[in-house]
Structures are given as structure tokens and as C-alpha cells.
Amino acid sequence: MNPFSVLSFNIRCEYGADGPNGWEYRKEQVFDLLRMSDADLIGFQEVTPIQSNDLGHLLSGYFGLTIGRDDGISGEATAIFVKEERFDILDKGYFWCSATPEKAGSIGWDAVFPRIVAYVVLKDKQSHAEFCFFNTHFDHVGKIARRMSSRLLIQKAQEISQGKAILVVGDFNAKPRTETIRLFLKNGYSESKRTIKPKRGQPKVSFHAFQYDPQRSDPSMEWIDYIFTKGFHTLDFDVIASSVNGRYPSDHFPISATVQID
Numbered sequence: 001m002n003p004f005s006v007l008s009f010n011i012r013c014e015y016g017a018d019g020p021n022g023w024e025y026r027k028e029q030v031f032d033l034l035r036m037s038d039a040d041l042i043g044f045q046e047v048t049p050i051q052s053n054d055l056g057h058l059l060s061g062y063f064g065l066t067i068g069r070d071d072g073i074s075g076e077a078t079a080i081f082v083k084e085e086r087f088d089i090l091d092k093g094y095f096w097c098s099a100t101p102e103k104a105g106s107i108g109w110d111a112v113f114p115r116i117v118a119y120v121v122l123k124d125k126q127s128h129a130e131f132c133f134f135n136t137h138f139d140h141v142g143k144i145a146r147r148m149s150s151r152l153l154i155q156k157a158q159e160i161s162q163g164k165a166i167l168v169v170g171d172f173n174a175k176p177r178t179e180t181i182r183l184f185l186k187n188g189y190s191e192s193k194r195t196i197k198p199k200r201g202q203p204k205v206s207f208h209a210f211q212y213d214p215q216r217s218d219p220s221m222e223w224i225d226y227i228f229t230k231g232f233h234t235l236d237f238d239v240i241a242s243s244v245n246g247r248y249p250s251d252h253f254p255i256s257a258t259v260q261i262d
Contacts, residue, residue, distance in 0.1 A: 001127035007039035008169035009254035029249035043135030043169040047077040091121035097149035111145035136170040165231030192257040196237040
């Protein structure tokens with residue numbers, strides 16, 4: 001199977017209170033970044049209806065699956081975009097990060113909001129290899145919820161994949177040494193960032209609150225975005241830290257990996 005590229009990007013919800021960092025002022029930066037990356041698979045987090053519409057128009061060559069966390073339609077969404085010239089969609093779906101994952105809008109454990117996982121089962125048009133792609137955004141408050149969401153996602157991915165290779169991306173709201181992240185490593189997943197030597201000047205944080213300064217350390221900035229693989233080999237990993245006149249396209253850096261099925 002020829003390598004392909006995957007991108008995970010928390011684009012920051014469209015909030016009026018963001019002022020100069022509002023969506024209307026930074027969306028062209030997001031669009032330029034997406035055109036430049038030309039990723040084959042994309043997982044977006046924090047997508048609002050306006051943003052979903054904008055992304056749909058830009059990514060016209062992609063199949064889009066946008067799932068709102070409230071009921072599957074409304075609410076902040078987790079979205080997957082698949083380049084149609086590269087992959088066929090064999091199946092798609094979603095579930096909530098809770099003890100009742102099929103119950104729409106269910107809030108899990110000590111979480112503040114409903115959280116979801118969206119997924120697609122894909123077939124590569126070149127090699128005919130099949131694999132699964134999952135995208136999620138874990139709760140920002142509930143420590144128990146994050147840990148239990150990892151357990152649930154790992155279990156569901158095993159059931160859905162039926163032995164196929166697996167990609168999991170998203171904003172996990174968890175630092176690298178937490179049990180939320182370690183659970184994936186304990187269950188046979190690799191984290192793409194850990195398998196590739198960091199590029200010179202590569203940021204050590206993925207969340208920066210629109211205030212990233214490579215010369216300054218800020219404890220509020222942290223690494224919470226991940227690309228996990230199972231049955232894949234990571235060939236390259238990058239943090240896309242582009243900015244224009246000091247303005248960043250989001251409060252998270254998008255992360256990307258080039259992968260190949262083992």
C-alpha cells in the first residue's frame with residue numbers, strides 16, 4: 001500500500017467572543033493550511049455549523065462526515081473528511097463517550113459535555129487494503145471520563161475493525177504521561193509523534209491558546225493532540241506551526257503524519 005497523509009486539527013469553535021481570533025478573521029489561514037497540506041484523511045474537532053459549511057465548500061473533493069455531539073446533528077461537531085479519489089467508504093458511524101455509547105447526547109462519568117467518536121471504514125483504491133479511521137474530542141474537565149473514554153474507544157475500535165489496521169486521531173485533552181494516553185500504548189497502539197525524530201524547531205506543545213512564542217515557556221500550553229496507529233508504520237510526523245503576522249489559524253496546532261499499512 002502506498003503511503004498516505006492524515007491530519008488532525010482542532011479548529012477552535014466559531015465564537016463571537018474571540019475578537020480578532022474569531023473564525024471570520026482566521027478562516028482563510030485555515031483554508032490555506034488545508035490546501036498546502038493536501039491531506040488524504042482529516043479529523044477536525046470543535047466544528048460549528050458555519051465552519052462545517054465553510055469546510056464543505058473548500059474540501060469539495062472529499063467525503064465529509066460531521067457529527068454533532070448533542071444528538072448526532074446539532075452541537076459542536078467532530079468531523080471526518082476523506083479524499084474520494086484515494087478511498088472508498090465501506091462503513092461509517094459514531095458513538096458517545098459514555099457508559100451508554102448508543103444513547104444520543106449521553107454524558108459520560110464526570111464529563112461536562114457529551115463527547116463523541118466518529119469513524120469510517122475505508123478501502124484504499126490503489127491497494128484495496130481496508131482500515132478504520134476514528135476521530136474524537138475528549139472532555140476537557142473530566143479525568144475519569146477521559147480515561148474511560150480511552151477504554152471505550154479501544155474496545156469499540158477492536159470490535160469495528162475486525163482485525164483491520166486502525167488510525168485514531170483527535171484532541172484528547174490529556175498530557176502524554178496520563179493513563180488516558182498510556183492505555184493506547186498498552187493496547188498495541190503506537191503514537192506517531194513518538195516514532196519520528198522531532199524536526200528542528202518543532203513545537204513541543206499542540207495547544208497554545210493563540211499565544212505561542214517559541215522563545216517562552218508557558219505552563220498553560222501543553223501537548224494534548226494525538227495520532228495513534230495500529231497496524232501502520234509512521235513514515236513522517238509534523239506539527240504545522242504556520243502563522244501570519246503573529247496570528248495563528250487556531251488555538252491548536254494541526255498535527256500530521258504520513259503512514260503506511262504494515
